Amino acid sequence: MSNAETSLMRRFWEYLLSFGTHPEESSEHRGRRRIVVGALWGSVLYVLLSVFSLPLILDAPLVNAVQVGAGVLFLSTLLLLRRYPHGYTAILQLPIGAGIAALLVMTVMLGGV
Numbered sequence: 500m501s502n503a504e505t506s507l508m509r510r511f512w513e514y515l516l517s518f519g520t521h522p523e524e525s526s527e528h529r530g531r532r533r534i535v536v537g538a539l540w541g542s543v544l545y546v547l548l549s550v551f552s553l554p555l556i557l558d559a560p561l562v563n564a565v566q567v568g569a570g571v572l573f574l575s576t577l578l579l580l581r582r583y584p585h586g587y588t589a590i591l592q593l594p595i596g597a598g599i600a601a602l603l604v605m606t607v608m609l610g611g612v
Contacts, residue, residue: 519580546570562605569601
């Protein structure tokens with residue numbers, strides 16, 4: 500990979516991790532936010548991959564629908580963080596609750612523990 504491609508990828512990754520940033524945040528808060536935002540982007544990527552691979556493994560379209568719903572909620576959380584950076588703590592309750600609820604619903608749909 501050339502330096503120009505590496506630089507472009509680094510700027511794109513910095514753009515993705517900058518969701519929810521605001522000028523008054525401390526460097527410690529910025530680091531925590533970047534970790535959470537990176538995890539949310541990873542969750543969105545995981546949901547995209549599972550939506551395409553889950554139908555090949557299981558014949559459970561409702562489980563796939565729950566995955567899509569969780570992915571939409573994770574993505575909307577990122578967009579809300581971009582729009583309202585000062586509501587960071589309140590906005591992060593959405594993906595936490597959605598992740599727990601989605602796991603519970605999928606466990607029940609697939610026959611329990």
